[in-house]
Structures are given as structure tokens and as C-alpha cells.
Amino acid sequence: MASRRVTLADVARLAGVHPATASRALNQVDGSGLVSPATVARVTAAANRLGYRPNPVARSLRTRRSHTVGVVIPDLANPLFPPVIRGIEDRLAEGGYVALLANTDDDPAREHQLLERMRERHVDGLVLATVRRGTPEPAGPGEEDLPVVLVNRVAEDRALPAVAADDVSGIRLAVAHLVSLGHRRIGHVAGPQDLSTGAGRLRGFRLGMAEQGLEVGPADVVVAERYQVAEGLRCARQLLAQRPRVTAIVAANDMLALGCYRALAEAGLACPQDCSVVGFNDMPFVDQLSPPLTSVRFDHYAMGREAAQLILERLATPGCPTKVVYLPPELVVRASTGPAPRGGPGTEGRAGRRRAD
Amino acid sequence: MASRRVTLADVARLAGVHPATASRALNQVDGSGLVSPATVARVTAAANRLGYRPNPVARSLRTRRSHTVGVVIPDLANPLFPPVIRGIEDRLAEGGYVALLANTDDDPAREHQLLERMRERHVDGLVLATVRRGTPEPAGPGEEDLPVVLVNRVAEDRALPAVAADDVSGIRLAVAHLVSLGHRRIGHVAGPQDLSTGAGRLRGFRLGMAEQGLEVGPADVVVAERYQVAEGLRCARQLLAQRPRVTAIVAANDMLALGCYRALAEAGLACPQDCSVVGFNDMPFVDQLSPPLTSVRFDHYAMGREAAQLILERLATPGCPTKVVYLPPELVVRASTGPAPRGGPGTEGRAGRRRAD
């Protein structure tokens, strides 16, 4: 029936101490003897008895810390992110923090507005999955700088703490796998080059091909503007047009790989009989596709946890060194990759067979 | 270079008025003349000049309203929800509100804890996609009650505002479609019966079958405990075991339909040649499955917007009547449904063919 929330003053009254003392007693880090153990006991007892919960708003007003971390995601609809968010939330909760989530839909204007809102709300730090190369300062100039951690992105100069998959290694795995299956004419549908993942994976492609003694000509790479199925379709169409004898495509992520599927179907090519496809991220559901997608996998949930860990460290120790964490990738081989066709694709013999609707 | 945030006092000083006056001038609803137009002009000018942004924390402490709405989702990894969340966020932003997002992973304990955190943070209202039948009071008894809106759920007695698809109509569409393809032995993998969607869709199934003059025996329905692929697999296995001659399965949602795919593959049955499958929700990516899934579709983004609309109405007019909004469903026919097999499935002639790995 007690309708009003119980406040610190109530606790103090019950414990027979001044509110300030109660505050100290409750916020006490164990050991530092600023307040007598007896009072601590009495106050905590009173707090428990009354079911006292501090008011975070009042606390935030006073301390200018909100125990809230802003998490900015480019696209919630990308299945990559839910596990990442879960990881962030879980680790943050362990540290007593809450995530304020926002997604920008890749719209810089929207992102700017969201970041402004987050500053207003006194978020203590930011976890960004949106940062583009060339805009390392996420919050505009002149502002007091919030702690920032990048996730699934890395700053060009590694000046910001970050957690991401080892893009280069991952793509090299993919290339090596394809070569082991006999592929030689391999194309790359690259990601946006203003994203660290897009640039890193393209670098990995060139490196991996070189390691295998294969050349990469200008026509072997088509760069997507965004990580979306439609872009994958566009790029794969172009790739097939300018390199009709390609037998395998490495896509910079799974969304683009989906676009490649469509382009192959359009062209009357079967996957993997005529052309193999490899993705990146191993998103949920790609094992249910037709054909199930071979993809470079890493632990998304762990990436989220690690990002939260970094921001917590940074909040606890503002000056701590800037860490960049790379997660080890592995290749999950499924049915979208197979032996290189012997006659070569694009020859009339194999085209025009069964196609997805 | 101005490092400190500009505060109301700064604005007042520049405008040459008392802070209280500045406050009134800025919070003024147009028309009601509590403050002279001249001062309003001066104050707003000063505010713009300084780039004043009110401190939401202080305001929230004072007014006990945070302009924040808690949004609780059972499972972020379900692709149904991202568009819903987008809809909620967008509409909320138009009304000057922010969404505080949380996902419970279907864990009531976790949900309880999250709701507590949200209360602490002074959320002004709640949008819940988690409510189960039998627990209409989401926040525990005796507490001051926050405005609540349900999304993708409906309270048993319709006592709470809610937005959801018209489950009954949707399933009837599915049944009618299957019957028109010649199916007569149709099974249902039902959703959890403590969720309004699970119960409503089961009701729709019985109704739809009755309309078509078909009987529903106890063995024709298997009830899933959760909306997950693994549960769909379990239920479909059971259904196939107890009704081997079934030629079509209506799944209560797309996740369960995915489980049905697996069960059919296990049993060596081809979809749709041996057995058709219909899902519900038309999640993103189900058009990319093998085979592309026939599913009952409704506008997820619109559902989110509508839910936000309802909570905004409720915040503006606390006593307003309780609305329950049903969204019209439509059937998206893809390749997972086809004509009923003539010989009937489960006969040895067709079993044991190609199977997914």
C-alpha cells in the first residue's frame, strides 16, 4: 500500500542517521573506512527493510554519470547485430550499466541526432558499430569527449578501442578453401570502402590471392556501396558481366552473398555447380538458405561482450591504453562451395538449367 | 571552445529575464498567454543563439516524467521484431520520446528485473511484446501503474490497449489456400498456448478447418512450448509420427515452420511435393529459404508505429478508452505450398529421396 517510493531520507530516518551518512554508508567501497562498520550495518539493514532503491535520475543529476552506455547500430535488421547487442547488454548489466540502443539505418543525419540525444541523456560512454573511415571523431569537434569503443569496426589509425573480427585472416581462409577446391578465377564483391570491414576484407582478398599465386585484375573486384542484398545483386551482375568465366565469388558479407545468389539465379547459373559463393559473418539463418551458405564465422556474442568490457574498463580507468581486439575467424563450409567446374562456367553447356524462381 | 553545457540560467541572463520566466517562455504551449509574446521572442532567440538544450535529467527529476518509453521484446534475434522496433522508435521520436529497449530472452525472471530497472529510470510507459496469458498485470501488484500497451499480443480480456495481427483471419487464409490446392489432411504446429498469438492461431485453425468442412482430431495438432526452430522440429516430428499421411502443415509462426522443414528433410519428405508448409509473420529472409516459405504477412513496421501511437495517446490522455487494433493479414504464396500429392505422402514410393544434409 506504500504508494510513494522510499527515498534515502526514509532510510536515514529509520537508521537514525543523517541522509548524508546514509549515502556514504551505501556507496561505501568495502575497506576504505570512511564510515563505521556499525553504521554501515544499520543503514544497509534499514535499506533492505524498506526495499530502498536509489533514484538513478537524481543520482545522475548530481554526479553527471548515468550508468548508461549508448549503443549505436547501423541496421537492426541485420541478423549479425542481435547477438552482438545481447553480448553488450549482458556484460554491461554485470557492471551495473544499462544500454541505450539506437539504430541509424546508415543515415548520418539520423546518427548525428541520436548521438546528440544520447549526450543530453548523460550517457557515460558510447559503443559504435557505425563509424566510417575518415570520421574518426564521432561526436563532432569541440565537445567534451565521451569514452568511445568501436565494435565490428576499427579506426584507421587504431586510435580508438575496438573489437572486430580479423577480416584479413577470415578472407584468406575463404580464398584458400576455394583454391583447394580447384578454383582459380575468383571474384570479390567487396564491401563499402569507407568501412573498415569493407577495406580490410578487400585487403585480405588481395593478400590471400597473392599467397596462392593468383592475380587480381581490376575487373575481378566490384565494390558495393552498402551491405545490402540489392547491392550484392548489382555487384554480382556486374562481376558476371565483366568476368563471365568466374567460378567462385567471395562476398564481403552474407547480405552481399545473398545478392550473389540472386544474380547467379538470374544468369541461369547453379550454385555451387557453376559458381561457388562464400559469405562473411555466418549470420543466423544462412544455414537454412538454398544452398546453405559457406561463410566466415566468428563469435558475435563474444564480440559484444568484449566491446562492453572495453568500455567498462575505460569508464573505470579513463586513461587506460587503447586496446584493439581481433576475434579469430573460422570457415564454416556448407553447400554453397564445391569443386570448380571442369569445363568452366559461362559456357553454354551448363547455363540455363534449373533456376530459383 | 565553450566546454560547459549551456543552461537555462545562461539563456535567462542573455535574455535579461529571470530563469523562471525563461522556463515558462520555452515550455509555453502556443496561444495560452501566460507570458508576453515579446519575452517569448527574446528568450527563444537567446536560446537559439546559445544552442540551448534543456537537461532531460534535471527535468525528469522535477517532473517525474522522463519522455522515455520502455520497450520489452522477448527475443531480439527473431527477425520479426526489428521492423517493429523501428516503427516504435520512429513514431516515438516524432512525439519527442525515446525508447529504452530491452530483450528478455523469454525469461520471466530477467523480464521482472528489467521492468524494475525501467521503473527506476522513470519510464513514462511500457510497450510489451512479452505478456503471457494469465499475467495481465505486467508490473506486479500494488505498484503505481504505468501506462502499458501490448504489441503482437492481446490481453485475454482486452483490458489492455494492444496492436496485433488478426491471427484468426490469417490462419483461415492459410487453411483456405491449402484446401484450394487439394489438401485435406492438414496438421497444425501450434504456438505456446499461454501467448495470445498461439491461442488465437489455434482457434483460427479450428475455425478455418470447420469452414472447409474438415475435422480436426486431437492428433492433428501439436503444441510448441516456445517459438523456436528446435521446438518446431520436435513438434513436426511428433505430428509426422502420429499422422503419417498429413499433406500439409500450418505452423503458428515462421520459426516453427523452419523446424517443420527440418523434420520433413529428416523424414525424407520433399517440400512441397510430399508435404506443404505455411508459416506466419513473413519474417525477413524467409523468401530466401529453400523452398521460399509461404507465409501470412502483415505490416510489422506499421504494428510498431501503431503501438507507439497508442502509448502516446495514453500518455497525453491518461483516461482515454482502451483500444485494441488488429492489423489485416494477407497470404504470401511462395514455393513451400503446392498441390496435394495424389498418392498421398508417407507411402513408400516417395519417401527416402533427396534430403538436406
Added chain:
DNA sequence: TTGTACGCGTTATCAC
């Protein structure tokens, strides 16, 4: 119409 004074709930900084 505007200024005065106070309180929202907490914590930081002084004294004692």
C-alpha cells in the same frame, strides 16, 4: 505578466 522561493533525491564539501 514576471519575479521569488522551493523542492525533486542525491552526493560533495565543508566543518565538527
Added chain:
DNA sequence: GTGATAACGCGTACAA
């Protein structure tokens, strides 16, 4: 060690 006091930034009765 603990109590008193002020302040975080804003909104709002009340007085003028």
C-alpha cells in the same frame, strides 16, 4: 566518523 549545507538544472505554486 558524522552532521550540516549546498548544489546539480529545472518547473511551478505563490506572491507581487
